[in-house]
Amino acid sequence: MCRPEHFTVSYRINPWMNPQLPTDTSLAVSQWQELYDTYRRLGIDVQLIDPIDGLPDMVYxxxxxxxxxxxxxxxxxxxxxxxPEGPAYMEWFGANGFEVVVPEEVNEGEGDFLLVGDVILAGTGFRSASDSHAEIGRVFGREVVSLTLVNPSFYHLDTAIAVLDPEPVDGVSNIAYLESAFDDRSLAILRERYPDAIIVSEQDASILGLNSYSDGYNVVIAARATGFERQLRERGYNPIGVDLSELLLGGGGVKCCTLELRR
Incomplete structure (x- = not known):
């Protein structure tokens, strides 16, 4: 995670961002702290990367x-x-014992790559180039399933899909997703692979309710995504709501602020 000490919206690179609207950095920090504290209460080991002045989106x-x-x-x-965020994160990875693979293709990390069981779901359409899907498949030797995003408000895959089961349960890993975020081919793939997926409403998705983190039972979500919260409870999960409304002004939520370190 990266504390949003320099958070502001000074440019517009997604539909959520409006530089004319004021942002409150101190509020962003306190909301981020709530997310950090939630993870610590769940027993999660959280590592921090130092924020860099001039990179307000490094919090994501x-x-x-x-x-x-x-x-x-x-x-x-x-x-x-x-x-500039790319080299900064790669430097951190190298300093913390990870083998670093410098990308040849345009990609935006876990924004567009989601691990579901042994499969990597890979998004394209707005940010990550489709060529990066083949590249990440070569790097990790995993099956990669390409999905095309078509709604600019859901420009990263992690805004349109929530991974509910990081590890398979009875051989199955489940997800939640927003149907309107995908083209017809991608929808057919999702419906075939995840017939029991939770289909989230436009209302909950519109506050980045799907941009969440799950350990397989506890699911940290946007506090205002009350419909998704109810759906999760009905499926036996334990949703935990966190208010990241200030960071939503930059187009990010719970998952955007969370990079999983899988050793």
Whole structure:
């Protein structure tokens, strides 16, 4: 995670961002602290990367890479405003004992790569180039399933899909997703692979309710995503709501602020 000490919205690279609206950095920090404290209460070991002045989106650490089997596949950002984040995160990975793979293709880390069981779901359409899907498959030797995003408000895969079961339960890992975020081909794939998935409403998705973290039982979600909260409870999960409304002004939520380090 990365404390949002320099958070502001000074440019516009997604539909959520509006530089004309004021942002409150201190509020962003206190809301982020609530998320950090929630993870600590759940017994999660949280590592921090130092924020860098001039990189206000560095708080969205999920975009900094994809880490699996002790190997860190670095990010190569689409927009110039965020491109310095890639080397910063790769430097941190290397200093903390991970084997660093410098990307050749444009990708935005766990924003567009989600591990579901042994499969990597990979998003494209707005940020990560489709060529990065083949590259990450070569790096990790895992099956990669390409999905195309079509709604600019859900420009990263982690805004449109929530991984509910990081490890398979009775051989199955489940997800939740927003149908309207995907093209027809991708929807057909999701419906075939995850017939018991939770289908989240437009209302809950519109506050990045799907941008969440799950350990397989506890699911940390946007506090205002009350419909998704109810759906999770009905399926036997324990939803935990956190208010990240200030960070939503930059287009990020719970998962955006969370990069999973899988050794």
């Amino acid at each position: 650490s999920a975009n900094g890479g994809f880490v699996l089997d002790g190997k860190a596949y670095g990010a190569s950002f689409t927009y110039p405003e965020r491109q």
